[in-house]
Amino acid sequence: MKNKGLYVHVPFCRRKCHYCHFLSSTRLEQAAGYIEDLLLEIKLYQEEIEGVTTLYFGGGTPSILAMKEMDRIFRALDLNGLKEVTLEVNPESLTLEKLKGYRALGINRISMGIQTSNDDFLRILGRGHTFCQARERVEWIKASGFDNFNVDLMYGLPGQRVEDVERDLEHFTALGAPHISAYGLTYDEGTDFHRRLAAGLLQQVSDEEDRRMFALIKERLGAEGLERYEISNFARPGYESRHNLIYWSGEAYIGLGPGAHGYLGGRRYENQWDFARYHSALERGEKPYRVLEEASGRDLEFEYLMLALRKVRGFEVEDFNDRFNKDFLKTYDRVLKKLLASGVLTINEGRVAFTDYGFDISNEALVHFMK
Incomplete structure (x- = not known):
């Protein structure tokens, strides 16, 4: 049986972080x-929801919802036998009572956004908590019986040095999390950070510093038994994360x-961002699509390669051949010869994967598959 995931977006936050480009609103009255x-x-999705194997609440800040609201959502979903149920939380909206309620609902994995152990950097990012508060909440998570939890670490912050990342790693590994997501800061259009960067009010770390920071992260987390299984x-x-692996x-x-x-079913969609349009479509009994498109053969191939090669183990050649009814090795023979010779890719026991060097230049390498 194939896996199928269900993602629920909770688009509310008490405050908007300066780097965040995800859909979120601070109008909690909505x-x-x-x-x-x-x-x-x-x-509207009752039929499609059958057979779902993972459930993920992301945001925004899902932990901002009251327990009675979470209970209504779970009752409506009426799901059984899920392999993994993840809830994203922020330290400032998490309580021991909520953690107890989450366990009762069947949530078995928590993902907490912390980003850094440096309170000065937390203020620069626009976060609403201190590291001391985050560390306390991690202890609550463990005391509440959650042995499966993730913490987010962010690097490449304005003014950050490699030594700062080293201190972050000391603090983060001491938390005892069995999963750490390590993301480089990006200055996405529409964010406060993007505007401030364009105005010369922020200075990005250099590419060389960024590489050194991530090399240190890989080394230290690996030494702690946290194996890199995906690019970040x-x-x-x-x-x-079973859900993200889907x-x-x-x-x-x-x-x-x-x-x-x-x-x-071979179709990609994106829901309305505008709350009023989202509401109006549902009132009419329609799925609230903003974009709905058939995934065409070539686009689907490239999307598969782009996503599958994010994994350290890459993908099986046989899986590609079965999905697209073509021979991967023959179809991309010239590309593969070039990428193998330059040390970007490996093919071992029928699996195609990036090398460490390949991950470093993954965007550039993937372009070759589009030609």
């Missing part, structure tokens, strides 16, 4: 209407909520 709309959307993710064996393996997933994305 949350009640959002819940009613989400329940309508769940009804590290885990102890058995604690990899994305990276090109399997089906449903996206619910404003701005959510989905991939079902």
Whole structure:
């Protein structure tokens, strides 16, 4: 049986982080209407939701919702036998009472955004917590019986040095998390950081510093038994994110909520970002698509390669051949010869994967598959 994921977007935050490009609103009074709309959307997807193996609540800040609201969502979904149920949380909106409630609902994995152990950098990022608060919440998570949890680490912050990342790693590894996601800061258009960078108010770290920071992260996390299994993710064996592996393996997933994305039956879709349009479509009994498109053969191939090669283990040649009814090695013979000779790719026991060098230049390398 193939895996199928379900993602629920909760688009609310108490404050907007300066680097965040995800759909989120600080108008918390809209949350009640959002819940009613989400329940309508769940009804429209009842048939597709059957057979879902993972459930992921992302945001925004899902932990901002009251327990009675979470309970209504779970009752509407009425899912059993899920392999993994993840909830994203922020330290400032997490309580011991909520953690107890999450366990009762069947949530078995927590993902906490911390980003850095340096309170000065947390203020620069616009975060609403201190590291001391985050560390305390991690202890609550463990005390509440969650042995499967992730913490987010961000590097390449304005003014950050390699020594700062080294201190972050000391603090983060001491938390005992079996999974750490390590993301380089990006200055996405539409964010406060992008505007400040354009105005000369922020200075990016150099490419060389960025590489040194991530090299240190790989080394230290590996030494702690956290194996890199995806371009930005590290885990102890058995604690990899099952839900995210569905994305990276090109399997089906449903996206619910404003701005959510989905991939079902060879079609990709994106929901309305505008709350009013999202609401209006659901009132009419329609799925709230903003974009709906058939995934064409060549585009689907490239998307598969782009996602599958994010994984350290890459993909099986046989899987590609079965999906697209063509011979991968023959189709991309010239590209493969070039990338293998330059040390970008490896092919071992029928698996294609990036080398460490390949990961460093992955965007440039993937372009060759488009030609």
